[in-house]
Amino acid sequence: MFRRIFAFLLLGWVLGFAWFALFLPQPAGPVRTDAAVVLTGGKGRIERGIEALDRGWTDQLLVSGVGDQVTQAELAEQHAIPQRLLSCCITLGYDAxxxxxxxxxxxxxxxxxxxxxxxxxxxxxxxxxxxxxxxxVLDSEVETLTDAVSTEPTMFMLFLEYHKFIARNVVQWLGL
Incomplete structure (x- = not known):
């Protein structure tokens, strides 16, 4: 009986990982939203947020998780952000x-x-x-459009992220 349970759990894990690794979320098209939120930490993310602003897909942009030492001017220089967008439409979040x-x-x-x-x-x-x-954490009335930046993750990166995803779901399910 123990072997059957273990085999069932192992099969679920393997199929779940295959789904997670093979069917990664995709970039969104030119769908209009009130605002965009970029989570820092990976190549192309900020550029995608700037593209959404520049093309009129969104009006405001939060760049979340910016380092304490980063200024708007440094960010603008590093990512070629036009001043017109920087002054009106971009908020830097330093808390995450x-x-x-x-x-x-x-x-x-x-x-x-x-x-x-x-x-x-x-x-x-x-x-x-x-x-x-x-x-x-968002109000249920807020609609969220996922706009994934395409990457070429390593198998190890996918393995770690899959387990973080499982852990977050288990923690939420347990109410911790």
Whole structure:
């Protein structure tokens, strides 16, 4: 009986990992949202947020998880952000240090500005956990569009992220 249970759990884990690794979230198209939230930490994320602003897919952008020492001018220079966007439309969030605090920072910003829809921008391999965390703290009336930045993650990166995703779901399910 123990072997059957173990085999069933192992099969579930293998199939879950295959789904997680083979069907990564994709970039969103030109869908309009009130605001966009970029979670820092990966290549192409900030650029995707700037693209969403520049193309008129969104009006405001929060860059969550910016290092304490980073200024708007440094960010603009590093990512070639036009001054017209920097002065009107971009907020730097300095409070987040991980995905859960990114979600909390984003939810506070969304609530403060009374946005009804957001574009969540992060790496494809990170999107499922980021979406899970943001769904836990955002008002249910706020619509979230996932806009994944395509990457080429290593198998090890996917393995770690899959287990973080499982752990977050278990922690939520247990109410911890």
């Amino acid at each position: 240090v991980d995905t859960r605090s990114n979600a909390a920072e984003a939810a506070a910003w969304v609530h403060e500005h009374d946005f009804r829809s957001i574009r969540l921008i992060t790496s494809d391999w990170h999107m499922r956990r980021a979406r899970f965390d943001i769904d836990q």
